[in-house]
Amino acid sequence: MGTRGVTTAGTSLTGSLTRAARAVAARVEQVLAKEGLTLDQWLVLDALSGKGGLAMADLADRTLATAPTLTRVVDKLVTTAQAYREVDAADRRRVLVHLSARGRATYRRVATKVSEVEAGLAVPDDVLVALRGLGD
Numbered sequence: 001m002g003t004r005g006v007t008t009a010g011t012s013l014t015g016s017l018t019r020a021a022r023a024v025a026a027r028v029e030q031v032l033a034k035e036g037l038t039l040d041q042w043l044v045l046d047a048l049s050g051k052g053g054l055a056m057a058d059l060a061d062r063t064l065a066t067a068p069t070l071t072r073v074v075d076k077l078v079t080t081a082q083a084y085r086e087v088d089a090a091d092r093r094r095v096l097v098h099l100s101a102r103g104r105a106t107y108r109r110v111a112t113k114v115s116e117v118e119a120g121l122a123v124p125d126d127v128l129v130a131l132r133g134l135g136d
Helices: 013-034 039-048 056-063 067-079 101-119 125-134
Strands: 083-087 095-099
Touching (some): 013 039, 039 067, 039 083, 039 101
Antiparallel strands (some): 083 095
16 A cells, blocks of 8 residues: 555555545536536536625636636526626626526525535545645
């Protein structure tokens, strides 16, 4: 078995994290598909929850989506009345994306189901804390 910084065949941190991320995403995507959402759409709804609105650059930082993907995702959420765009009152050059009432209701309903999937993964709290710290 490898130690930090040392790998043995098939046990690299990168490989392990990638396999874990894909396995979690696949489980969550099963729930999202039943709700008519993609993983990227869910990540945007999640990023916008509890926020007054975010600029596209802020959404990109939070979702790790590329600009073209994020634009398509937000366009779809706007088309389905889950989100809306508004010119930033403080800086009229910026456009903020907000959750609509429908988007907030969708978020609340789906967040419960996603949380159930995540809780079923039985990831120890110290591992979760370490994983959340990786993006900082």
